[in-house]
Amino acid sequence: MQKYTHTFENEMNDAGFLQNSTDEHRASDARNALRSWYLRHARPLPWREKPSLYGTWLSEIMLQQTRVDTGIPKWHAFQSTFPTVADLAQASEDDVMKAWEGLGYYRRARLLHRAAKVIHEAGAFPSTHADWLELPGIGPYTAAAIASIGLGEPVAAVDGNVQRVAARWNAMPLPVDAPQGAKAIQAIADAWLHHDHPGDHNQAVMEVGALVCSPKRPQCDACPLSPTCQSAHNEDLWSQLPVKKPKKKATAWELTWHVVTHKGSVVAMKRPSEGVWANLWAFPELAPPASFAHAGLLLEPVTHILTHKRITCTFHHWQAPSLGAFQAFAKENGGQAMTWTQFQSTARPRLLTKVWDDILAALGEEELR
Numbered sequence: 001m002q003k004y005t006h007t008f009e010n011e012m013n014d015a016g017f018l019q020n021s022t023d024e025h026r027a028s029d030a031r032n033a034l035r036s037w038y039l040r041h042a043r044p045l046p047w048r049e050k051p052s053l054y055g056t057w058l059s060e061i062m063l064q065q066t067r068v069d070t071g072i073p074k075w076h077a078f079q080s081t082f083p084t085v086a087d088l089a090q091a092s093e094d095d096v097m098k099a100w101e102g103l104g105y106y107r108r109a110r111l112l113h114r115a116a117k118v119i120h121e122a123g124a125f126p127s128t129h130a131d132w133l134e135l136p137g138i139g140p141y142t143a144a145a146i147a148s149i150g151l152g153e154p155v156a157a158v159d160g161n162v163q164r165v166a167a168r169w170n171a172m173p174l175p176v177d178a179p180q181g182a183k184a185i186q187a188i189a190d191a192w193l194h195h196d197h198p199g200d201h202n203q204a205v206m207e208v209g210a211l212v213c214s215p216k217r218p219q220c221d222a223c224p225l226s227p228t229c230q231s232a233h234n235e236d237l238w239s240q241l242p243v244k245k246p247k248k249k250a251t252a253w254e255l256t257w258h259v260v261t262h263k264g265s266v267v268a269m270k271r272p273s274e275g276v277w278a279n280l281w282a283f284p285e286l287a288p289p290a291s292f293a294h295a296g297l298l299l300e301p302v303t304h305i306l307t308h309k310r311i312t313c314t315f316h317h318w319q320a321p322s323l324g325a326f327q328a329f330a331k332e333n334g335g336q337a338m339t340w341t342q343f344q345s346t347a348r349p350r351l352l353t354k355v356w357d358d359i360l361a362a363l364g365e366e367e368l369r
């Protein structure tokens, strides 16, 4: 196979790629190498075994911010709860949130639910990339992935993995998350695309990104793109790619949750429908009146990172002086008195589920009865 050694920095057009026939040959070699590599190395993921539009759509939404190992059991469980798009469309939002628990980023679940309603009303799944783009929660990457895998439409899907592989392959110095860099990455992905097998092709590039061209330790020796890649075996290059715009600094959020209890019950509150953890259940942020006994802090402050937010959460324990005072506090603050088991069956923020057992242990059996 021809070895490509020139760099592209001096000859970038607007899209940064496909200036000349060398680019086309290089892209064609990359395409063929990806195809034969994928046929030998594709992981046997459940949504690939018996592909369906519903299963592909779910997998694409679930895997947006979730690791494949976590996504597989959730994908099976979600489809047992909602076997069809009609079941999902007709479910309550609380049930959808509950089924989503453990995956985090609940906005995805809300948008999935809204999209299911649109599909159910239309009576059929969208049949083109452009139609998928019209649905809530479907951006260019997801629409391209579903249309290519589920419908065989020749559109190149670009996610974070593809950005990294393409930026390294072309030693591209532009930030991939800025307009010019994004355009350049799309041009590379379009040039690579296998028009006869677009679904396999898109999965091949993503798979190379996930398994071979990893952020910190790319395995160029095992990479099908190595003969055509500008960064292959060149740590000075791959370690700096992809270039990203400087990140916004995370803001600090000092959060206090009040664990208000009375004889085995606790006050839970559904969070507002907008903002952080919308519609999930958590503890009140408002302290109860002075007649409640402050039993101290339940845990050391817990740190939790959300996009652009660094949360430090403190859990105060309060015991209500009477059932009446307990119920009145719940009612006045728009909360609900629940047993711990009922609270546990609601959809809760990840910050809460990750320390849930520690909270119960800190309260002790006496308090939970």
Ligand code: SF4
Pocket (backbone or CB within 6 Å): 165, 168, 169, 212, 213, 214, 218, 219, 220, 223, 224, 225, 226, 229, 230, 231, 232, 233, 238
């Ligand atoms: S050759 Fe190396 S740097 Fe290039 S795409 Fe493959 S793993 Fe990444």
